[in-house]
Amino acid sequence: xxxxxxxxxxxxxxxxxxxxxxxxxxxxxxxxxxxxxxxxxxxxxxxxxxxxxxxxxxxxxxxxxxxxxxxxxxxxxxxxxxxxxxxxxxxxxxxxxxxxxxxxxxx
Amino acid sequence: xxxxxxxxxxxxxxxxxxxxxxxxxxxxxxxxxxxxxxxxxxxxxxxxxxxxxxxxxxxxxxxxxxxxxxxxxxxxxxxxxxxxxxxxxxxxxxxxxxxxxxxxxxx
DNA sequence: GGCCTATTTGTAAGTTTAGCCAAATCTGCA
DNA sequence: TGCAGATTTGGCTAAACTTACAAATAGGCC
Numbered sequence: 001x002x003x004x005x006x007x008x009x010x011x012x013x014x015x016x017x018x019x020x021x022x023x024x025x026x027x028x029x030x031x032x033x034x035x036x037x038x039x040x041x042x043x044x045x046x047x048x049x050x051x052x053x054x055x056x057x058x059x060x061x062x063x064x065x066x067x068x069x070x071x072x073x074x075x076x077x078x079x080x081x082x083x084x085x086x087x088x089x090x091x092x093x094x095x096x097x098x099x100x101x102x103x104x105x106x107x
Numbered sequence: 108x109x110x111x112x113x114x115x116x117x118x119x120x121x122x123x124x125x126x127x128x129x130x131x132x133x134x135x136x137x138x139x140x141x142x143x144x145x146x147x148x149x150x151x152x153x154x155x156x157x158x159x160x161x162x163x164x165x166x167x168x169x170x171x172x173x174x175x176x177x178x179x180x181x182x183x184x185x186x187x188x189x190x191x192x193x194x195x196x197x198x199x200x201x202x203x204x205x206x207x208x209x210x211x212x213x214x
Numbered sequence: 215g216g217c218c219t220a221t222t223t224g225t226a227a228g229t230t231t232a233g234c235c236a237a238a239t240c241t242g243c244a
Numbered sequence: 245t246g247c248a249g250a251t252t253t254g255g256c257t258a259a260a261c262t263t264a265c266a267a268a269t270a271g272g273c274c
Binding site for chain 4: 215216217218219220221222223224225226227228229230231232233234235236237238239240241242243244
């Protein structure tokens with residue numbers, strides 16, 4: 001694995017690491033449904049400290065997954081990558097089919 | 108966020124956590140290209156300890172992303188979810204378009 | 215300017231993960 | 245059975261992540 005390849009995978013890993021947390025996945029889901037939300041709205045939803053949500057959003061932003069926009073005193077976030085939900089659906093479908101297949105193996 | 112929702116997001120997070128590492132992303136890429144590989148082949152590729160690769164593969168397996176099959180003394184791994192690569196391409200495309208858009212914002 | 219609200223950043227403690235080595239399993243073969 | 249190669253598991257230390265509190269920053273309003 002050369003340096004360029006290494007850098008490529010590190011960048012990808014950053015994206016996945018950003019998504020690898022229940023709270024941040026909830027945020028992604030919510031943004032995909034409602035279009036955009038401010039930090040305070042997301043804080044109510046995740047039920048944790050504002051600063052924690054802010055950090056989670058910063059992590060998603062650094063990974064390029066969400067876009068922030070300040071309007072007045074509030075900062076609104078929205079999804080930057082549209083394909084996230086398709087991927088969720090695909091993975092979930094694969095997991096369902098996997099669990100459905102398991103009993104067959106017992107025959 | 109109720110318990111059922113919490114469980115759903117924890118499960119999703121496990122999948123992303125499994126992918127959130129350069130070595131494991133390289134493994135996924137390699138399996139998507141070559142179809143299947145044994146642990147020793149992947150060890151040569153990742154350039155790390157066999158036990159580390161074995162742990163990485165176990166993590167991918169627990170997340171439902173790869174399938175293992177023992178043939179003789181060797182264990183072969185292959186992808187269990189087909190949509191991973193589509194997702195990579197989509198995310199990468201989004202990141203490229205994002206960086207291309209940035210100069211426009213400077214006008 | 216001064217105050218209030220919304221958000222971000224810094225810090226610190228607790229938890230989790232990565233990486234490597236050694237030991238244990240498992241398979242094929244003599 | 246006993247040996248050799250392939251893979252997995254357990255244990256350990258260093259690094260990274262999570263989380264909440266406190267402090268700092270930014271915008272709106274008087």
